[in-house]
Amino acid sequence: MDQSPADTDLRGDMTxxxxxxxxxxxxxxxxxxxxxxxxxxxxxxxDVAKEADVSVSAVSKVLRDxxxxxxxxxxxxxxxxxxxxYRPQAGARAMRGRSYxxxxxxxxxxxxxxPEIVEGITDELxxxxxxxxxxxxxxxxGRQQRSIEALIDxxxxxxxxxxxxxxxxxxxxLGRNLPTVVVARHGGASAHDTVVDDDQxxxxxxxxxxxxLGHRHIVHTTHPTAGLERPFVLSHTAxxxxxxxxxxxxxxQPDVIETEFTEEGGYRAAVEALxxxxxxTAIFAGADIAALGVLRAAEERGLxxxxxxxxxxxxxxxxxxxxxxxxxxxxxxxxxxGQTSARLLLDRLAGRDQPVHYVVAPRLIQRGTSAAPARRPxxxxxxx
Numbered sequence: 001m002d003q004s005p006a007d008t009d010l011r012g013d014m015t016x017x018x019x020x021x022x023x024x025x026x027x028x029x030x031x032x033x034x035x036x037x038x039x040x041x042x043x044x045x046x047d048v049a050k051e052a053d054v055s056v057s058a059v060s061k062v063l064r065d066x067x068x069x070x071x072x073x074x075x076x077x078x079x080x081x082x083x084x085x086y087r088p089q090a091g092a093r094a095m096r097g098r099s100y101x102x103x104x105x106x107x108x109x110x111x112x113x114x115p116e117i118v119e120g121i122t123d124e125l126x127x128x129x130x131x132x133x134x135x136x137x138x139x140x141x142g143r144q145q146r147s148i149e150a151l152i153d154x155x156x157x158x159x160x161x162x163x164x165x166x167x168x169x170x171x172x173x174l175g176r177n178l179p180t181v182v183v184a185r186h187g188g189a190s191a192h193d194t195v196v197d198d199d200q201x202x203x204x205x206x207x208x209x210x211x212x213l214g215h216r217h218i219v220h221t222t223h224p225t226a227g228l229e230r231p232f233v234l235s236h237t238a239x240x241x242x243x244x245x246x247x248x249x250x251x252x253q254p255d256v257i258e259t260e261f262t263e264e265g266g267y268r269a270a271v272e273a274l275x276x277x278x279x280x281t282a283i284f285a286g287a288d289i290a291a292l293g294v295l296r297a298a299e300e301r302g303l304x305x306x307x308x309x310x311x312x313x314x315x316x317x318x319x320x321x322x323x324x325x326x327x328x329x330x331x332x333x334x335x336x337x338g339q340t341s342a343r344l345l346l347d348r349l350a351g352r353d354q355p356v357h358y359v360v361a362p363r364l365i366q367r368g369t370s371a372a373p374a375r376r377p378x379x380x381x382x383x384x
Contacts (some may be wrong), residue, residue, distance in 0.1 A: 120338020
């Protein structure tokens with residue numbers, strides 16, 4: 001049977017000892033050559049940071065001529081670049097033109113509303129040559145900024161960001177350097193586009209719905225303000241403002257419990273509200289994910305929803321429409337938010353330089369968790 005060269009290499013016993021020795025010699029020389037080549041590598045941004053004794057993000061800021069770089073920092077980084085012969089990748093980007101990538105930063109993938117925004121971005125970019133790159137920034141200011149800078153270092157052509165902990169001034173500077181759309185930040189901007197829901201209007205829709213059902217004691221769960229001041233606030237702050245105004249318009253006393261917009265946060269808020277001497281007849285959670293926690297607390301206490309307690313949310317995430325949940329909520333269309341954000345960014349890349357503040361109109365979605373309040377327990381006790 002004929003043997004191929006590959007067969008001969010695999011079957012060492014078919015090669016005579018002299019040939020084996022020559023093969024080993026060639027392999028040894030090749031390994032040495034490769035080892036020598038491996039010692040010569042491209043200087044990285046990490047090398048520059050180490051030489052200058054600064055962070056990688058600081059080097060990135062100097063390379064991008066970003067806001068907030070001190071003369072001393074710039075001098076140290078520039079000296080390190082010259083000493084090491086670092087060649088920034090920004091130069092390569094300039095030679096090849098656009099990267100046709102869009103950076104997208106979310107807070108976390110565990111927030112059900114935010115991945116639905118990404119779906120809208122993806123659908124809008126599908127017929128274009130652009131591709132999204134996704135990162136998460138968490139709830140820490142420094143991490144959010146580092147995540148955005150990491151996208152910039154990858155030469156994205158534009159950004160869509162949800163950055164609740166990042167200051168308005170930092171985002172304005174970002175928008176001056178790179179086409180940017182900021183989601184869920186009220187107040188507008190001069191250097192970047194914004195996409196928000198009419199959160200006050202959406203909260204008003206929900207309060208009106210509950211009052212029309214006969215509820216008078218309505219608790220609203222909200223999220224910390226993140227230290228932002230009006231009008232440059234996050235969606236949940238505007239949502240809470242809308243709740244308070246709507247309750248006062250109906251002559252009712254607002255009752256707000258601050259918690260986190262998580263399932264556990266909603267659960268804790270509900271435990272607090274339902275442990276009072278006079279518990280509410282309705283809990284309006286500021287986000288659907290928090291409403292799921294409210295439902296868990298109600299179930300643990302043997303309360304029937306909506307017969308004993310009305311529970312509503314906000315966002316209309318996919319899980320809200322599941323039959324077992326059937327949550328009454330406010331739809332702010334995460335998909336439309338994502339599509340609009342991508343479309344605005346493409347407009348920016350096409351040359352538009354005037355800021356756009358886009359407001360998504362909310363819709364009340366009535367399902368199975370809201371109904372007229374039951375008789376008060378005190379009245380039942382009096383009848384016995």
